[in-house]
Amino acid sequence: MASTTMGDVLPTGGRVFTSIPDLFFIPEFVFGGLVWMLVASAGFEPVVVNVMGWVMFVSVFCFVMTTLWFFIFLCGANRSSSWPALDVGYHFVATVFYLSASVPLAFITVLEGQGLAALAPVPGVDPFFLREARKIYKLHIAAVVMSYLATLFYFIHTIFSAIRWKRS
Numbered sequence: 125m126a127s128t129t130m131g132d133v134l135p136t137g138g139r140v141f142t143s144i145p146d147l148f149f150i151p152e153f154v155f156g157g158l159v160w161m162l163v164a165s166a167g168f169e170p171v172v173v174n175v176m177g178w179v180m181f182v183s184v185f186c187f188v189m190t191t192l193w194f195f196i197f198l199c200g201a202n203r204s205s206s207w208p209a210l211d212v213g214y215h216f217v218a219t220v221f222y223l224s225a226s227v228p229l230a231f232i233t234v235l236e237g238q239g240l241a242a243l244a245p246v247p248g249v250d251p252f253f254l255r256e257a258r259k260i261y262k263l264h265i266a267a268v269v270m271s272y273l274a275t276l277f278y279f280i281h282t283i284f285s286a287i288r289w290k291r292s
Contacts, residue, residue, distance in 0.1 A: 144284050145211075145281050145284035145285045145287075145288055146197060148277050148278075148280055148281040148284075149190060149193075149194045149197075149281075151273070151274075151277045152186070152190050152218075152274060152277050152278060152281065153187065153190060153191070153194075155270045155271075155273045155274035155277060156183055156186050156187045156190065156222075156270075156274045157183075157187055158266075158267075158270040159179065159183040159267050159270045159271045159274055160180065160183040160184055160187060162263050162264075162266050162267035162270060163176055163179050163180055163183065163229075163263075163264075163267050164180065165263060166260045166263035166264055166267070167260065172232050175228045175229065175232050176229075176232075178224070178225055178228070179225045179228075179229050179267070179271070182221045182222060182224070182225040183225070183271075183274075185221070186218045186221060186222065186274070186278070189214065189218070190218070193211075193214060205292075208285070208288055208289035208292045209289055211285045211288075211289070212282060212285045212286045212289050215278055215281045215282040215285055216282050218278045218282075219275060219278040219279045219282050222271060222274050222275040222278055223275050225271060226268065226271040226272050226275050229264070229267060229268050229271055230268045230271075230272075232264070233261070233264040233265055233267075233268050236257075236260075236261050236264060237261060240254070240257055240258060240261055243257075
């Protein structure tokens with residue numbers, strides 16, 4: 125039976141692109157970056173500044189930290205015995221952050237849709253306003269979907285990193 129060494133547990137260099145938990149870095153980048161771009165491009169009303177501010181903080185923080193984490197793995201600086209536990213811890217925190225941003229974002233988007241539905245049949249409402257409000261609403265729907273996908277990939281990464289940690 126072969127012994128497991130630290131070199132077998134955490135990949136470095138190009139092996140990051142072939143190991144199962146670390147392969148999820150790519151969708152985390154993509155979906156996290158899309159959340160950031162969609163929320164920023166839609167703008168926000170003063171009523172929802174706190175919610176959108178939290179969503180922006182989470183998406184930018186996780187994007188930057190995942191980028192740093194990815195480069196640490198890519199450069200091979202993850203050789204210490206504490207790295208598997210740190211990997212689980214970071215991805216767990218990112219999962220909780222994204223979930224705590226996705227739920228209020230979805231709630232605000234639902235309220236926004238209900239407001240648009242109530243305004244649509246009202247005569248005298250500026251059609252330009254409705255058209256722009258629908259565009260922002262669609263951007264927020266896309267941001268909600270991307271946010272939940274990012275949450276899912278961080279969660280899957282957390283599970284597989286925990287399995288890897290238990291093996292080490």
